[in-house]
Amino acid sequence: MLNTIQDRSRGIRGRAGRLGVLAAVPLLTLLSGCQQTRQSLSIGDFASAYNREIWWMSLWAIALSIIIFIGVSYALFYTVNKFREDKHDAAPAQFHGNNRLEVALVVVPVLIVFGLSVLAVKSLAVVNAVDAQAPKIDVLARQFWWNFSYPAATAAAGGTVTNGNEMIMPAKQGVTLTITSGDVIHGFWAPNIGGQRAAMPAVNKVWTVDSDRAGAYQGNCSQLCGASHANMRYKVVVLEQDRYASTVSAMQAYRAPEPAPGSAEARGYALFMQGKASTRAQACAACHRVQGTTAAGAAGPDLSFFGTRRTLGAGMWEAMTEERWEDEQAAEQLHAWLKHAPVVKPGALMPRYDGGDYMIQGKVQKGGTLTDTEIDDIAAYLRSLRLPEAADYWRDTPVQGAPTAGGSQ
Numbered sequence: 001m002l003n004t005i006q007d008r009s010r011g012i013r014g015r016a017g018r019l020g021v022l023a024a025v026p027l028l029t030l031l032s033g034c035q036q037t038r039q040s041l042s043i044g045d046f047a048s049a050y051n052r053e054i055w056w057m058s059l060w061a062i063a064l065s066i067i068i069f070i071g072v073s074y075a076l077f078y079t080v081n082k083f084r085e086d087k088h089d090a091a092p093a094q095f096h097g098n099n100r101l102e103v104a105l106v107v108v109p110v111l112i113v114f115g116l117s118v119l120a121v122k123s124l125a126v127v128n129a130v131d132a133q134a135p136k137i138d139v140l141a142r143q144f145w146w147n148f149s150y151p152a153a154t155a156a157a158g159g160t161v162t163n164g165n166e167m168i169m170p171a172k173q174g175v176t177l178t179i180t181s182g183d184v185i186h187g188f189w190a191p192n193i194g195g196q197r198a199a200m201p202a203v204n205k206v207w208t209v210d211s212d213r214a215g216a217y218q219g220n221c222s223q224l225c226g227a228s229h230a231n232m233r234y235k236v237v238v239l240e241q242d243r244y245a246s247t248v249s250a251m252q253a254y255r256a257p258e259p260a261p262g263s264a265e266a267r268g269y270a271l272f273m274q275g276k277a278s279t280r281a282q283a284c285a286a287c288h289r290v291q292g293t294t295a296a297g298a299a300g301p302d303l304s305f306f307g308t309r310r311t312l313g314a315g316m317w318e319a320m321t322e323e324r325w326e327d328e329q330a331a332e333q334l335h336a337w338l339k340h341a342p343v344v345k346p347g348a349l350m351p352r353y354d355g356g357d358y359m360i361q362g363k364v365q366k367g368g369t370l371t372d373t374e375i376d377d378i379a380a381y382l383r384s385l386r387l388p389e390a391a392d393y394w395r396d397t398p399v400q401g402a403p404t405a406g407g408s409q
């Protein structure tokens with residue numbers, strides 16, 4: 001017999017070695033993924049209790065699985081080797097009727113499955129916990145943008161403090177989100193503060209998230225929801241608690257500034273509020289709210305703090321620094337956005353102001369017309385809608401996952 005036991009066991013060892021290498025590749029990938037602090041979508045961000053829980057649960061599950069794998073492999077190779085045909089002439093003994101063995105073969109797997117279930121159920125309880133005492137934020141998803149409102153923060157000018165596409169929250173304490181949708185199903189997903197939650201019409205999902213570290217984090221829509229699903233992004237800005245409190249107070253006290261008569265902002269304000277009937281250009285105020293004015297539209301994102309924001313078109317463009325926000329590229333992007341949003345963002349429900357056609361729910365709409373100067377006037381008005389300097393939540397906020405020097409498209 002050429003095929004000796006030694007030959008075979010060497011073969012087994014070689015194969016086991018290769019298997020080990022194959023198993024290590026995804027594991028290493030997983031570990032290295034957690035060290036990329038600049039990565040925008042990091043599931044390994046230990047600043048959040050959610051992520052820590054998932055991490056430890058996974059580690060326990062993987063460790064248990066490795067132990068089980070080694071145990072089963074050992075039993076298999078031991079048996080195969082011990083009862084090989086060339087060592088025995090007679091048929092092997094049968095264990096039918098061996099009650100102890102049969103019971104063990106049932107009880108051990110049940111215990112294993114039960115152990116893993118306990119781990120999973122415990123983790124589910126932790127990650128789904130709702131802290132009713134925590135500050136609350138109402139999250140509304142729409143095609144294709146987000147509104148974040150603060151139900152406890154009533155504005156002095158009336159209404160509730162709301163910000164479009166940029167959610168601020170305090171550090172080192174839970175925040176209870178109530179997530180819903182105004183149209184189709186979307187997905188709320190900001191991996192640095194936790195997992196995903198579906199945003200569904202007529203359903204309120206309540207969920208507590210947190211982060212120990214101040215900074216700005218990326219959020220995405222994680223549920224295919226239409227043409228601009230990929231252009232439905234947001235930022236989560238985590239502020240130290242006292243700064244968060246003062247920012248929310250400033251938002252409550254905020255009233256949109258009154259433009260100086262004759263200025264570009266004043267002309268923009270007039271167009272914003274009334275549109276331009278002679279060219280059928282609809283008023284922005286019909287769909288957008290601006291705190292401290294009569295603009296109270298709810299069909300589009302709240303624009304009260306537009307000038308403080310650093311993202312445009314629900315994160316389609318970013319200008320993460322003051323300089324970027326003031327530079328020519330940002331101005332061009334805003335101009336293009338106001339002029340023909342459905343052209344630059346497929347499926348956007350904002351009208352075209354270049355006179356072109358666009359579609360809303362399969363119906364062709366005709367946009368009104370505004371001149372480039374009029375569009376720039378509206379842009380000037382929008383940029384004047386800014387919080388006081390001290391309440392600028394972007395100031396000195398480290399941005400995770402976006403180059404601080406660059407806008408992106």
Ligand code: CUA
Nearest residue numbers: 186221225229
């Ligand atoms: Cu909203 Cu995808």
